[in-house]
Amino acid sequence: MSYHWNWGILLSPVSTGEPTTYLGWIISGFxxxxxxxxxxxxxALIVGSFFGVLRTLPNRLLAGIGTVYVAIFRNIPLIVQFFIWYLVIPExxxxxxxxWYKQLPPGVQFFSSSILCLGLFTAARVCEQVRSGINALPRGQRAAGLAMGFTQWQTYRYVLxxxxxxxxxxxxxxxFLNIFKNSAVASTIGLLDLSAQAxxxxxxxxxxxxxxIAVTLAYVLINFVVMLLMRAIERRARLPGYIGGK
Incomplete structure (x- = not known):
């Protein structure tokens, strides 16, 4: 293999004149x-939970609104949604x-468009998880909450x-892991994230x-930390008699 390896390049000052190194670019993207x-x-968690609840309500109109939301955001490719949020929505x-939005610094536009697009796209997926979790509960739990005098909202809030x-x-x-990997698509609209820095x-x-390789290791580090965090949460959240419980 004729390729010349040079890991020291990461510690070299960047050729653009910025007061940083190439490793600094990677850390910035990280x-x-x-x-x-x-x-x-x-x-994603807030919006997804809201629409997940809507999809389990007995009201057909509200459930239908949740269904339409999921259908739209899950069936349009993510890269297309990024360009819609960055180029079309401001118009x-x-x-x-x-x-006012178009007069903001480009970096702010890239950042805000990426957060909204990625958040609302992932919310459609979280919505389905929340809906599945609620539907997996015995019907008697909802009935018991209502029988105790709780309103529909209180039944969801305190019981379901x-x-x-x-x-x-x-x-x-x-x-949660996917949202970090999907964020790489934001580089297509100009966001200087890890993939763009690579x-x-x-x-x-x-x-x-x-x-x-350096950028790949950075993504592995992110996913490793997320897995450790979520496993700790899962252990503490387990309920006897349910999936994953003891």
Missing amino acids: WVTVTVSLSAWVI LLPVSIGT LPVAYRIIVPPITSE RQLVDYTAQTYESF
């Missing part, structure tokens, strides 16, 4: 990926808001959701293998 993914996850907003969330920790873990390193150093 924090962008983590920040975007965690911010999007907050949106559909009121003129004053759209103009605390148990449903514990059941769906394993599948939610998969969605390509930038290749462009400036021509050290392809070192660049992508």
Whole structure:
């Protein structure tokens, strides 16, 4: 193999004149990926839970709204959604808001569009997990809550959701991992995340293998930490008599 390995290039100052090294670029991309993914996850968990509850309500209209949301966001490719949020949505907003948004620094536009797109896309998947968790509970739990005088909202808040969330920790873990991997698509609209920094390193150093191996290890580190965190949560959340419980 004639390839010339040079791991020391990562510690070399960047040729653009910035006061950083090529490793600094990777670290910068690492924090962008983590920040975007965690911010999007907050949106996904809140919005996904809301529509997941809607899909289990006896009201057909509200359940239908949840179904439409899932159908739209799950059936449009993620890369297309990124371009819609970055290029199309600002044109559909009121003129004053759209103009204000387009006058923001490019980095802010990339960042905000990525968070919204990734969060709402993942919310459709979280929605299905929450719906499945609620539907997996015995029907008597809902009836018992209503019989005790709880409203529909209180029944979900105090009876159904605390148990449903514990059941769906394993599948939610998969969605949590996916949101970090899916964030790589944001580089297509200009966000300088890990994947974008890898390509930038290749462009400036021509050290392809070192660049992508370093970025791959960064993704592995993220997933390893997420797995440890979610396993700890799963152990603490287990309920006897349910999936994963003892």
